[in-house]
Amino acid sequence: MSLVWVDASSGASGDMLLGALVGAGVPVSLIASAIDAVAPEPVVLVPEQVRRGALAATRVRVQVADSVQHRTWTDVRSLLTGASLDEPVRELALRVFERLAVAEGEVHGIPPEDVHFHEVGALDAIADVVGVCAGFVSLDASQVVVSPVAVGSGTVRAAHGTLPVPPPAVARLLTGVPSYAGAPGHPAMELCTPTGAALLTTLATSWGAQPLMTTRAVGVGAGGRDPQGWSNAVRVLVGEEAGANSRHGGNFGADPAAEGRNFPPWRENAPTSETELVLEANIDDLDPRLIPGAIDALLAAGAADAWATPILMKKGRPAHTIHALVPASAAAAVRRVFFEETSTIGVREHEVVKHALPRRMLTVSVGGQQIAVKAALLDDAVVNLQPEWDDVARAAAALGRPAIDVLAEAKAAALDL
Numbered sequence: 001m002s003l004v005w006v007d008a009s010s011g012a013s014g015d016m017l018l019g020a021l022v023g024a025g026v027p028v029s030l031i032a033s034a035i036d037a038v039a040p041e042p043v044v045l046v047p048e049q050v051r052r053g054a055l056a057a058t059r060v061r062v063q064v065a066d067s068v069q070h071r072t073w074t075d076v077r078s079l080l081t082g083a084s085l086d087e088p089v090r091e092l093a094l095r096v097f098e099r100l101a102v103a104e105g106e107v108h109g110i111p112p113e114d115v116h117f118h119e120v121g122a123l124d125a126i127a128d129v130v131g132v133c134a135g136f137v138s139l140d141a142s143q144v145v146v147s148p149v150a151v152g153s154g155t156v157r158a159a160h161g162t163l164p165v166p167p168p169a170v171a172r173l174l175t176g177v178p179s180y181a182g183a184p185g186h187p188a189m190e191l192c193t194p195t196g197a198a199l200l201t202t203l204a205t206s207w208g209a210q211p212l213m214t215t216r217a218v219g220v221g222a223g224g225r226d227p228q229g230w231s232n233a234v235r236v237l238v239g240e241e242a243g244a245n246s247r248h249g250g251n252f253g254a255d256p257a258a259e260g261r262n263f264p265p266w267r268e269n270a271p272t273s274e275t276e277l278v279l280e281a282n283i284d285d286l287d288p289r290l291i292p293g294a295i296d297a298l299l300a301a302g303a304a305d306a307w308a309t310p311i312l313m314k315k316g317r318p319a320h321t322i323h324a325l326v327p328a329s330a331a332a333a334v335r336r337v338f339f340e341e342t343s344t345i346g347v348r349e350h351e352v353v354k355h356a357l358p359r360r361m362l363t364v365s366v367g368g369q370q371i372a373v374k375a376a377l378l379d380d381a382v383v384n385l386q387p388e389w390d391d392v393a394r395a396a397a398a399l400g401r402p403a404i405d406v407l408a409e410a411k412a413a414a415l416d417l
């Protein structure tokens, strides 16, 4: 199960969220087949890399035939109900559309069943909603935390005339959840659309800043609007709860603290060199059965890595050194874990320089199972491709296949990418 954090500090729309999911590694083909199952006319998805302000972002253009046929909520419900769609995707998409229909109905004083979905052609909205739902379902998220939503300010031109921002449907949809106009300097425009608000409020399991998590993929999604001087993009961070991840022995981000602090280093495609601390203690009086738990606790407290080495101490005593590689910001918390979770009464610390290659998380599919693959870059070339072992083990168990075969297939699929 993964943990997803959505950074809606630049608002959200259906197409921005679609781009962010693809940028985070959700295969376009997975999204396209869900949309194809529902759409009565052909829909083509065209992913492209764009820039929004200072950010590289993924945009997914939804190409539909010229028709701007409007469909009511009743029409869309029939399409979704009759589609050959995975049940969780159908259920989620129905909830999003129902929420949208109820909000629009309240705003315009009409029954939800009669609400027409948007001025730009219902097929766009169907593709956005179904695609985003399919993408989120594929992430198998147990928690979706959404930041306070920036809605923008000013006015927006809609089919029925000029609307204030937030548009009435957005204001309704975001009732009871944190929202604000935007950071100082935000453009006076609509940042969060009704579709974006309906998706966020349906997907969110809680609201707030980025939780303690080990990020394994970051997607930056763009829509069509590109105001000058503003990075109009939504970010999606996919990973695991830091504690849960370490309990299972995974370590997706070699340096989660650094990745959480900035945008991912691979965008610059240059290795990073950072000064970190190594905290360590030689311990001869700790029950060895407690060592794995202590290592988990060090990782959960913010260590980028933690490990133990067998040593022979004074008086010929077999013992262990427990080490933790720690960004300076986490040193105090990690030091405390040494004292609380081990028997040591002293901790040594020294500075080290860590050189890290930029890395990027990809997702491949083996027998229908999603496997994250970490690609490391040197001088713009991939020098290492490593499927995430937890994903390989889970896929092997689900498929009833030897893990060694699944690992090889995942690596080959990543090479193809």
Ligand SMILES: O=C([S-])c1cc(C(=O)S)c[n+]([C@@H]2O[C@H](COP(=O)(O)O)[C@@H](O)[C@H]2O)c1
Pocket: 013, 014, 104, 107, 118, 119, 125, 156, 157, 158, 159, 160, 163, 167, 168, 169, 170, 190, 193, 194, 195, 196
């Ligand atoms: O067409 C209608 S009724 C309409 C209503 C509202 C309300 O808030 S009510 C807003 N809009 C604008 O339409 C576009 C498209 O929104 P998506 O959700 O499809 O991305 C957007 O600018 C809305 O503010 C239209």
Ligand code: NI
Pocket: 104, 107, 108, 169
């Ligand atoms: Ni409306």
